[in-house]
Amino acid sequence: GAGVSQSPSNKVTEKGKDVELRCDPISGHTALYWYRQSLGQGLEFLIYFQGNSAPDKSGLPSDRFSAERTGGSVSTLTIQRTQQEDSAVYLCASSSTSSEQYFGPGTRLTVT
Amino acid sequence: GQQVMQIPQYQHVQEGEDFTTYCNSSTTLSNIQWYKQRPGGHPVFLIQLVKSGEVKKQKRLTFQFGEAKKNSSLHITATQTTDVGTYFCAGDNAGNMLTFGGGTRLMVKP
Numbered sequence: 365g366a367g368v369s370q371s372p373s374n375k376v377t378e379k380g381k382d383v384e385l386r387c388d389p390i391s392g393h394t395a396l397y398w399y400r401q402s403l404g405q406g407l408e409f410l411i412y413f414q415g416n417s418a419p420d421k422s423g424l425p426s427d428r429f430s431a432e433r434t435g436g437s438v439s440t441l442t443i444q445r446t447q448q449e450d451s452a453v454y455l456c457a458s459s460s461t462s463s464e465q466y467f468g469p470g471t472r473l474t475v476t
Numbered sequence: 477g478q479q480v481m482q483i484p485q486y487q488h489v490q491e492g493e494d495f496t497t498y499c500n501s502s503t504t505l506s507n508i509q510w511y512k513q514r515p516g517g518h519p520v521f522l523i524q525l526v527k528s529g530e531v532k533k534q535k536r537l538t539f540q541f542g543e544a545k546k547n548s549s550l551h552i553t554a555t556q557t558t559d560v561g562t563y564f565c566a567g568d569n570a571g572n573m574l575t576f577g578g579g580t581r582l583m584v585k586p
Contacts, residue, residue: 399576406578407519407564420573455518463568464509467518 366390368468370456376474377446385441385471389458396439397465398431399455407455413439446475478503480567482577490585495552497580499565506570508541508548513579514561555584 369388377383389396398410409423413433424430428446433439443450453472457465479502489495499508507526511519523532525541525548532539538551552559562581566574 397574404581407576409576412573457519463507463574464521464524465511465519465566465574466521470518 368456368458368466370454370468370471372471373469374472374474376476379448379475380445382442382444383446383473385443385454385456385473387439387441387456387458387468389437389439389456390466391437393458393460393466394436395459395463396433397457397459398439398441399457400425400452401455401470402452410441410454443473446473448475451475478567478569478575480565480575480577482565482580484580485578486581486583488583488585489555491557492554495555495559495582497550497563497565497582499548499550499567499577501546501567501575503546503567503569505545505567507568508545509566509568509574510539510548510550511564511566511576512561513564517561519564552582555582557584557586560584 371386394415396413400408400410411431412420428444431441451474453470455467455470457467459465481500483498507524509524510522512522513519523539528545529543530541536553540549548565562579564579565577568574
């Protein structure tokens with residue numbers, strides 16, 4: 365079966381522009397997570413969606429970051445007015461009730 | 477909030493040597509998971525430990541969960557170049573949310 369997919373795989377944008385990153389989770393997975401990983405660093409939690417519950421946004425670094433999950437499936441992470449420090453790989457993961465997370469290949473964002 | 481610390485951050489070994497990474501949580505966990513991320517790749521699930529004192533093996537990899545369910549270790553016997561990557565532990569405190577450790581980056585010299 366299909367795994368978690370993310371698009372685009374790479375995104376280069378100019379400082380100040382807005383970007384949208386997309387995540388397609390595994391079908392039937394109720395939980396969806398966004399993480400950020402800077403080069404050579406660990407996973408920084410951003411936001412967590414579980415079913416129809418209100419998302420846990422506690423990891424979002426600023427109000428320039430937002431995320432939606434439409435219809436309990438696809439999710440979009442939006443970064444407004446991008447800054448150079450936003451450059452990183454953005455990873456999406458999904459899970460069922462077993463809590464094991466399946467990661468997508470990530471979107472590498474470069475802000476110039 | 478819950479914190480998960482992992483040591484060491486980096487480890488260089490000669491091929492054939494053993495390797496261990498340690499994970500400690502500030503709170504008691506319902507389970508702990510381990511992931512491996514190859515260079516340029518994304519994290520891939522390795523194993524989940526649930527019971528106090530649990531030990532699981534996958535070929536040359538041995539995973540342990542502490543009696544207090546607050547610490548864990550991953551031991552690799554006789555490392556190979558294919559073991560290169562970053563190993564992350566992730567603690568679950570029963571909320572379906574994982575808190576990831578900072579990872580241990582393993583480098584193996586052939």
